[in-house]
Amino acid sequence: MSSAKALAAATLVGLVALLGAAAAGAGEEPARPPTFDGALPAMTPPGAETAELLTLDIASGLRCPICQGLSVADSPVDLSRSMRDQIGEMVRQGYSREQINAFFVDRYGEWVLLAPPPRGFNLIVWLAPAGALLIGAMVVVSFVRKQGRTARGNSGQVEAPGGTAAPDDEYQARVLAELEREE
């Protein structure tokens, strides 16, 4: 199989696998913890220092609704400050990261998560970089092999059926013969 065929086949296989995985995941609704409203905290309230670190960590994973590419932890706007306060309050009450994320996803949609969960259509986001890297590597390997073949072809040496190299160009054969005579 030529390298071009191999590349085409691998590309198609990768695409089908990617779409298949996305379609398989799309129908599954993952188990989600109850939201803040009426739900009991999932864990024992942490100490002050742990609560502060956990608050910052959870806020780092949530998107500021009115900023461009900033997390709730990094954004200076009032809404993000209020969201950090809300997260801190929930953490101090013992709500888990999953419960707090679910609370914000309920209100703002999955869009609010800076790292979309790896399921359904989101799988494309997770798998596309690896796929692109793989295709890139295949293109480079194919290119290097092609260059190698061209270089060998230009040297005028081909593998003879018996395994010994023989000149295949009349002009080169004459040059070689002349050189031998000179010696």
Next chain:
Amino acid sequence: MNWKVLAGTLPFVIGLIVLLASGFGKDPFALPMAMVGKPAPRFILQTLDGKREVDLAALKGKTVVVNFWATWCVPCWQEHAALQDAAKRHDPAEVVFLGVVYEDSRDEAQEYLQKKGSAYENLFDPGTRAAISYGVGGVPESYFVSPGGMIVEKFNGPLDAQSIDSLVARSQRDGGAR
């Protein structure tokens, strides 16, 4: 270009174009309408003068228009008159309008309403908790709650008379359980 390479890469290119084309039609700053179709989160908030509290649960059986606004928000000035007129036009026994002040001070809001007038209750939301519970991303934002307590529609931006009337009518038709 080698046609085999072209055939191999074409599905990816087409997929990428479809993906990008679907994104081009969307406003990158528009928040998803995540709360539409869900029960309206309950809030109990004080009026701006602090003299009484309004409990959303007590308004069961009425259509409620919850308008998040701020004095520093220019589009909120634009919709102010339309909201006041609509509140006067509709029977308060059937349709209740509530203003919720967003990321602003009581004093500023009271001063603004004294100048511009107010035909309905305006509430203070300490810590922006009520706004966050509704998924508010900016103001003005308005939520139309059915008599059954479901959020029928969310409206981003300044409302006009026509939009208010049509969304109120739609909310009145929806009688989902609170």
